[in-house]
Amino acid sequence: MEIKGCVGLVTGGNRGIGEAFVRVLLESGAQKVYAGSRDPAAAAHLVEQYPGRCIALELDVTDYDEVARAATECGDVSLVVNNAGLFSNQTLLGAPDMSIARQEMEVNFFGTLAMCRAFAPVLARNGGGGIINVLSAAALCPIPNMGGYGPSKAATRSLSGCVRAELAGQGTQVTALIVGSVDTRMAAHVEGGKEKPDDIARAGLRAVTRGIDELDTDRMAVEVRAALALDPKGLERRMARMLNVPVIRTGR
Ligand SMILES: NC(=O)c1ccc[n+]([C@@H]2O[C@H](COP(=O)([O-])OP(=O)(O)OC[C@H]3O[C@@H](n4cnc5c(N)ncnc54)[C@H](OP(=O)(O)O)[C@@H]3O)[C@@H](O)[C@H]2O)c1
Numbered sequence: 001m002e003i004k005g006c007v008g009l010v011t012g013g014n015r016g017i018g019e020a021f022v023r024v025l026l027e028s029g030a031q032k033v034y035a036g037s038r039d040p041a042a043a044a045h046l047v048e049q050y051p052g053r054c055i056a057l058e059l060d061v062t063d064y065d066e067v068a069r070a071a072t073e074c075g076d077v078s079l080v081v082n083n084a085g086l087f088s089n090q091t092l093l094g095a096p097d098m099s100i101a102r103q104e105m106e107v108n109f110f111g112t113l114a115m116c117r118a119f120a121p122v123l124a125r126n127g128g129g130g131i132i133n134v135l136s137a138a139a140l141c142p143i144p145n146m147g148g149y150g151p152s153k154a155a156t157r158s159l160s161g162c163v164r165a166e167l168a169g170q171g172t173q174v175t176a177l178i179v180g181s182v183d184t185r186m187a188a189h190v191e192g193g194k195e196k197p198d199d200i201a202r203a204g205l206r207a208v209t210r211g212i213d214e215l216d217t218d219r220m221a222v223e224v225r226a227a228l229a230l231d232p233k234g235l236e237r238r239m240a241r242m243l244n245v246p247v248i249r250t251g252r
Pocket of ligand 1: 011012013014015016017018037038039042059060061062082083084085086087107111134135136137179180181182183184185186187
């Protein structure tokens with residue numbers, strides 16, 4: 001998978017980490033990038049910045065007709081970045097009903113699955129290419145207070161492994177990114193140091209070009225993986241402090 005000359009598609013490409021992927025791809029020599037967004041007008045600033053190279057694409061990943069249409073209209077794509085994500089900041093049991101957890105699953109898991117299914121044949125026709133799935137440190141360990149988000153990212157981590165195996169035969173590289181804390185709207189409530197979205201995008205592109213299956217993109221992701229092995233209870237306490245929520249005691 002080479003970035004120079006590739007054609008990318010980024011879901012949730014209008015802001016945050018998705019916008020960074022669009023920009024970094026284009027700055028790194030991608031021929032063209034489709035910035036998928038629920039409201040294409042939200043990506044107008046990128047279209048203006050990169051005329052003819054950034055294409056705004058209406059794409060809600062939970063709307064399977066739109067996903068199918070995107071696969072038909074964007075037949076030249078060789079790299080799909082499944083970045084669109086939803087974090088509702090609710091607890092699993094404390095939320096008023098299950099609709100919030102279900103919606104997180106719809107966007108984070110089924111949205112990614114729908115994109116993989118629709119674009120697998122496109123990638124095959126274009127020589128294999130790659131898929132980047134933007135996951136989270138919450139995919140590695142249960143983080144109380146992160147409601148349905150963590151389970152949806154853990155499921156998508158598992159999905160990444162299955163899809164990788166299914167697409168190996170057609171030469172598609174599937175790279176999962178374990179992302180810590182990044183300075184975007186999603187993490188506005190999080191205290192402490194946050195990474196720059198561009199750095200996450202650069203790490204992701206390096207990983208897919210080097211054939212890396214799963215990458216911890218930043219310091220926090222690395223630390224979570226290490227703490228999980230060394231001191232899972234301490235990790236729980238630190239996460240609660242960082243997220244500014246009460247520690248949930250789950251026993252020893
Ligand atoms: N920020 C962090 O600390 C952090 C940490 C770990 C992982 N991540 C992951 O990084 C990815 C990007 O998040 P971010 O931090 O950049 O958050 P963000 O600024 O909140 O951006 C989320 C993006 O996803 C889009 N989106 C939400 N639902 C969608 C749907 N149904 N269809 C298409 N697009 C949809 C949003 O579109 P609208 O503008 O239309 O709402 C927006 O473009 C997510 O997968 C997130 O889980 C973030």
